[in-house]
Each structure stands twice: as structure tokens, then as C-alpha cells.
Amino acid sequence: MARAQTRTPPEAPLRHPDQVMRLDRMGAAFPHRLSFMRTLLRRLNREGADVTRPVWEIDAEGYGRAVYSVALGGDVYSLVAFSQPLAPEARSDRVIATAWDASFALFDGVPTPADLDRLQANVPKQEAGRYSAAELSLSRANRSVRFFEHVVARLASGQQPDPVMLREVGYLMRTTAVYGNGKLGFADRARIADRPAMRTSFHVEMLNVWLIRGFTHDLVDHIAKARNPAGAVALSAASRRALGIGNSTGLGLAPFLVTHLTLLNNWMAVRETALARVRAVRQADKATIARVVGLIDRASRHLAQWQVADQVQMDRIIRLRADWREVQALANANWLAAPDPWERLIAHSARWSLEAQELLVALVLEPYGDLVDDLGDRLAAGPRPALDPGMKVADLRALVAAHYGWALAVDFSDAAQQHFFWYVSEAKLEPRLGRRHDEAGAERESPLDIARRVQALMGDLAAAKGGESLALFLMRHPEHRYVARRAQAMADHPYAEIRDNLLAANCRPIDMLRFKLAFFGASKFDPKSDLWTRINMYQGAPGFAEIGQADADDWWLPVLGDAP
Amino acid sequence: MRLSLNEVEVTLKKAAMGAGYATGLAEDTGRACFWLAERGLDAARAGAAALQSPAGGGGGELGDGCLRFAAARVVRDGPSALDLLLSGDASSVELEAADAPLLLVGLAGVAAAVHGVAWRLVHAAGALVIGGDGVDGAMPKPGAMIRLTRLAEATPTGIAPQTGGCEVGDADWAAITALAARLLVPESDASRQAGAGAGAIDND
Numbered sequence: 001m002a003r004a005q006t007r008t009p010p011e012a013p014l015r016h017p018d019q020v021m022r023l024d025r026m027g028a029a030f031p032h033r034l035s036f037m038r039t040l041l042r043r044l045n046r047e048g049a050d051v052t053r054p055v056w057e058i059d060a061e062g063y064g065r066a067v068y069s070v071a072l073g074g075d076v077y078s079l080v081a082f083s084q085p086l087a088p089e090a091r092s093d094r095v096i097a098t099a100w101d102a103s104f105a106l107f108d109g110v111p112t113p114a115d116l117d118r119l120q121a122n123v124p125k126q127e128a129g130r131y132s133a134a135e136l137s138l139s140r141a142n143r144s145v146r147f148f149e150h151v152v153a154r155l156a157s158g159q160q161p162d163p164v165m166l167r168e169v170g171y172l173m174r175t176t177a178v179y180g181n182g183k184l185g186f187a188d189r190a191r192i193a194d195r196p197a198m199r200t201s202f203h204v205e206m207l208n209v210w211l212i213r214g215f216t217h218d219l220v221d222h223i224a225k226a227r228n229p230a231g232a233v234a235l236s237a238a239s240r241r242a243l244g245i246g247n248s249t250g251l252g253l254a255p256f257l258v259t260h261l262t263l264l265n266n267w268m269a270v271r272e273t274a275l276a277r278v279r280a281v282r283q284a285d286k287a288t289i290a291r292v293v294g295l296i297d298r299a300s301r302h303l304a305q306w307q308v309a310d311q312v313q314m315d316r317i318i319r320l321r322a323d324w325r326e327v328q329a330l331a332n333a334n335w336l337a338a339p340d341p342w343e344r345l346i347a348h349s350a351r352w353s354l355e356a357q358e359l360l361v362a363l364v365l366e367p368y369g370d371l372v373d374d375l376g377d378r379l380a381a382g383p384r385p386a387l388d389p390g391m392k393v394a395d396l397r398a399l400v401a402a403h404y405g406w407a408l409a410v411d412f413s414d415a416a417q418q419h420f421f422w423y424v425s426e427a428k429l430e431p432r433l434g435r436r437h438d439e440a441g442a443e444r445e446s447p448l449d450i451a452r453r454v455q456a457l458m459g460d461l462a463a464a465k466g467g468e469s470l471a472l473f474l475m476r477h478p479e480h481r482y483v484a485r486r487a488q489a490m491a492d493h494p495y496a497e498i499r500d501n502l503l504a505a506n507c508r509p510i511d512m513l514r515f516k517l518a519f520f521g522a523s524k525f526d527p528k529s530d531l532w533t534r535i536n537m538y539q540g541a542p543g544f545a546e547i548g549q550a551d552a553d554d555w556w557l558p559v560l561g562d563a564p
Numbered sequence: 565m566r567l568s569l570n571e572v573e574v575t576l577k578k579a580a581m582g583a584g585y586a587t588g589l590a591e592d593t594g595r596a597c598f599w600l601a602e603r604g605l606d607a608a609r610a611g612a613a614a615l616q617s618p619a620g621g622g623g624g625e626l627g628d629g630c631l632r633f634a635a636a637r638v639v640r641d642g643p644s645a646l647d648l649l650l651s652g653d654a655s656s657v658e659l660e661a662a663d664a665p666l667l668l669v670g671l672a673g674v675a676a677a678v679h680g681v682a683w684r685l686v687h688a689a690g691a692l693v694i695g696g697d698g699v700d701g702a703m704p705k706p707g708a709m710i711r712l713t714r715l716a717e718a719t720p721t722g723i724a725p726q727t728g729g730c731e732v733g734d735a736d737w738a739a740i741t742a743l744a745a746r747l748l749v750p751e752s753d754a755s756r757q758a759g760a761g762a763g764a765i766d767n768d
Contacts, residue, residue: 096756132566133568133728133729181570182570182571182729183571185566185567185571187568188568188569188570188727188729189570190569190727191728383678384595386678387647389647389648389650390650390651390652423748424747424749425749425750425755425756426750426751427751432749432755434755438754439755440749440752441750444746444747444748444749446747447587469651469652469653470651471648471650471651471653472626472648472653474588474643474644475623475624475644475647475648476623478585478589478640478643478644479586481586481587481588481591482586482588482591483588485588485591
């Protein structure tokens, strides 16, 4: 199976941005082997990383502080965890909350007792605290109250968690924000960007979350043992695997995708290049075919366990299950043994739902790590777009026409196309979405109105001389500087722009959230509205004790058993 | 107080937007202040001076290869000054009574880094060279008459960027955050209930 990586593998044509950068398809994304949790855990696994717990000052009720340390890529990172009582009325997953069951910082190195005391005075306050350049990431979490207590009670009575409840909830705590990159005074990304283990975007945040997951496992073991020292049992290996870490995600993720256009491009270009390489495989060997058939079956069982209350998403899941039965019927070993199996499968998938199409994209990457994993090194931002002021107006017009046809086609005389405005609330800087014609504040809207701005730019470009430089044009029209720079970036970053009008009445922010969360590696998307979703992170992933085992990377779309 | 460089950039961008500048100009202001802070220069002073400057000036006039700005407002005029030197539309730029010369240094530093060039900035009290990695020479004072030209070759100064954040003056930062706050929309019951994600209480 090993292939030399000394030359670029053959590639089929990449899928066009007009196809893949649409909100509805982005909102059907699934985690894949180049998702950040997967790339991080492969690195931890490769290095045989050893997690230690140098501090455990937790009382019988589960309150106190703890530190976990792990060496990765030659550097040590430490999760500093604080667990404190929380009044029921204060428990909220929203950004506007001011207290949580637990709060965390990822520290660069091993904290001293003085560091711990400083962090204890700030971390539980989250945004109301201040931090030093030694802190890399900040997070907080709330207990999944009933299930947390259920697990503790079962362990204390010598039993594992009820498998049905475990399947229904799947985590002991939910994170409600994970911050990085210099927020609140902690380290800028430049501090760690050159470290091989942290070069990939969001590895810091994903390491933070993986360590938090381990802390939640240890916490229930500890409380159960305190309740019944003689009779309590610890979580089994199977239970630990099945317990991920929950997350509630709201609108905060959405503007990120518009603001970080080269990063969005690079993520998407990596996934599409990986798909193109796999589609170019002329013949699959028997082992790979057997693996894919097994993964199709695993996906089917995973889908059977994916239940949500949201009717829109549940309808999509039901359709997906039906499509997947057709996938199973079609993609048997004989069909896949013929030439160009993945090209044929992807082409064939056009008849199925977007969910099925994108699930197949994720699936076919899975057995081809040797072909695609090197692309993981490209999952970082790279240089930010720079304006080329010498470009001629005629050339910018051509660029806009080539890359923004979707924006130029929007009819903004239709009120439905400007239904929403995005803004930031005074309430703890929470990002929100307003209805333009019903709510105040549109004059302060955030610049996510790319399509509208592109049309304004094109109108003024049309009135300018084609041979004029962009420098002269922008001196007269500084209001177009923002979108002119974006348009120029499209020449080298064709996947940089979400190709839909984010102001339109039919815009579903949940699509942006799911896309980004899938790239993180999350699964079991559980939308609670068009504005926020619950997810499960690291469910099925190896824990601290399992890093280095042979199957530590084989946790794509986990299936939970009946008897953990 | 100590800030991360990212806080400097993001907050200055928001402050420039809050002061009424176009998004693209605000982005450039944020990047310029990041560049200044990374080199130990007073980014908050530069930003506060520029964004608190009263409205004025009348845009640039190009003649005989020289672009002239009267009563120059650096947030608005600085990017155009550098653009026209880079595009070759102008061979020199004069900014009269520039309100925030230090911000112009930051804008020039970013442009030098991105385009691989260097700049010569002459003012009444001296001159300085601005490269992508730093500056060398005497800084101009607010209100100075500035003449800016592009040097034939990039001139590395050998100054290493600092990491670990930067110190800013409390008064400057308060002024900047007040401008940034102009972008925030006051809370209402409707926005609290319908405009954001995540539920209030969850006990699953």
C-alpha cells in the first residue's frame, strides 16, 4: 500500500467553487481524515504522546483544580482545569453567560504554582479576566447535568453508564467557547505557528478540547470513588471511547469564514485536492475495496444512531439513510473492482442528496492516508491577501466577472435578498443576526454583505476607464478597497468565498457552522435552530491511555455498542 | 496595559470602522498598527492620533508625477499614497500637515513587507528608511510635512519583530475601544431571543 511521496500524485479535475462553495453543500459537510481532530490525533499517535497529571486538587464533590501535561513536537503543553459549583439558574450555553461548571486554559509549558494561582484568579471569569502570552487557548464547559449525575451514580454503584443514555447524550460536558489567537491578551498565533505540531490551524484549540475530554472522564471516576470507595468502578475503556466532549456553537463561527478568506480557501483546496487524487486512482486493490465496503457499513450504522429533534435535519437524515441503502447496494466489491472506482462512485452520487454526496467524499478519503495525508501541512492560513494597486480596472472587471457571477446575479431590489443584517451585540460582544426591516441597528452591520459590495464595485468599475490603475480608482472610491482586495485574491484562492448571499432570507447560518465544525472533525450535528447547533467532538477517539495503539486513527463516524 | 498583537490589530480595525472609515481602510489601519506594535513602536498612540483627528483635507491631487495631499488624513490618504507609488502613477507623494505620521510609517512598513520594497520618508526634522522588517531614522511629529518616495531596492533593517504582545497607554486604548464600541448594537429583547444562538438553560 505504501506509495512514494516524491512527486505529486495524479489528480482528477477539482470540483468547481461554484459547486462546492454553496451554503447548502457546505451545510452537508462531514468530518474526514484531514479534519483537525484527526490530524492532531495522528500526530499524537505518531509521537506516542504521554499525558501526565501533575496536579489533581479535586475534592469529593468534583471541585478544585487539575493540570494535565503532554509533550508534542518537542514542546510541552498543559491543560489547567478549574471545576466549581454553579447555580442552576446561571447555567447557560450562550456567550452571554458569566459562570460555568468548569473553565480551562491551555498553557505553553508546565505552569508553576504562581501561574496556577494567577490563572485561578482569571480563568473562571473567562472574558472578564486577562491573560499572559503563556496562555494559548481558553475554554469553558457546562455539565450535561442529568447524564453527568447518572454516570457518577452508576460508577459509584459498580456499573457502567446505561448504553441507551450514553448513545443519546454521548458526553459529560459541553464546551461553549474555545478561544485562541491572542484573544484577551493570550499568545498570538505567531508564537506557535512555526511549531510543526501546531502549524495546522486549530491544533491548539483541538488539543485543548481533547485534554478537556480526558479531564471529564477522570472527574466522574473521582467523584464516584469518593462516594463509594469500596464499590465504585472506573469508566471502562469502551465507555471512555464512547464519551466525547459536547459543544454548543452559535453564530460566532460564521463571520470567521468570511474574514479569513485565504484560510477558507486552503481548507477547501486541501479537501478537494485530496478528493481529486483519490478519484484519479485507476484501480483499487482488494484490501482497499474491503475497507471501503466496511466503512460504508459502518456509516450506515452510524446514521442509524444519528437522531435529532430538529425536523429539517431529521428529514435530511431520513433521506440520507435511504440514499445510503442505495450506496450499499451499488458499491459492492465487484462494482468497486472495475477501473476508476472512486471517479465512478462520485459521479454516480449526483443522483443522491447533498448529504449523501458529501458523506461519500469524506468516505473515499478514509483508506488513502498515504495518498492524501501530506496535504495536511497546507491547512494553515499563509500570507494574507495583498492589494495589487497596479492592476488595471479592465483586469479587475474580468476577475470579478469570472469569480463573482453568483454575486452579480443577486437581485437586491428584492427585499428578501437583504432580509438579514449581521451585527455584534453590546451584550458581551455576542454576534447576532437581525431582520433588517424589523429591527434597529442595521447601520452598524458587519461587513458580511459581500455580494452587495461586489455589485457596487462592479457598478463603479463600469464607469471607470479600463486602462486606469486600481490605485487611482481606489483613491476616488476607498469604499471599494475591501472587496477589491478580496476579488484580487480570488485569482489564486478560488475557494476563498462562500458563493451565496449571506443577507438573503433563505440564508441558514447553521450551514456555515456545520461546515466549519466538520472541518474540526465533529459529528452528530444536532441543530437547535438555524442559528446554533450541538455537536460531539472526539466521540470514538482514543483517550490518553490509547495513544500509540494500532487503531488510534480508526474512529471516523463511530458506532456505539450496546454494552460499553 | 499589555495586549496581544492580535488584539491591537482587531481593535484598531473596529475602531477605524467605528470612526466612519471604509472597511478596507480600517483593515489597513489594523495591519499597520500590528506592524508597529510588533516592532516596539507605539501603535495605540499612532492609531488614537489618526482616528481622533478632525475631518479635513480634500483628497489627493496628481501633477508632474507628484501626488499631493493637503491637510493629510493618514487613515484615508496613506493607503492611496503608497498605492500610487507602487503602481507608478506617482514618483513621489507629499502629505502636508499629516495628522498621524507614525501610522503612515506602519502602513508603509506593511506595504514594504508585502511588496518587497522600501521607502524613504523625509520631513523637516530628518528622514527615515522604512523596510518590511523595521525603520531606521528620525520619526516625524504630528502635523509634519512629509515627502515619501520609493527606494530602488528593499533595505532590510535587521530588526527582529517582538513577540509576547505590547504595552499601550491607558488613555489611548480607552479612546480606541470607545470608537470600536460604536459598532455594537444595543441589546433588545428581540435580539436576545431571536438573534443569537444557543439556548438559555440545558439540563440534558
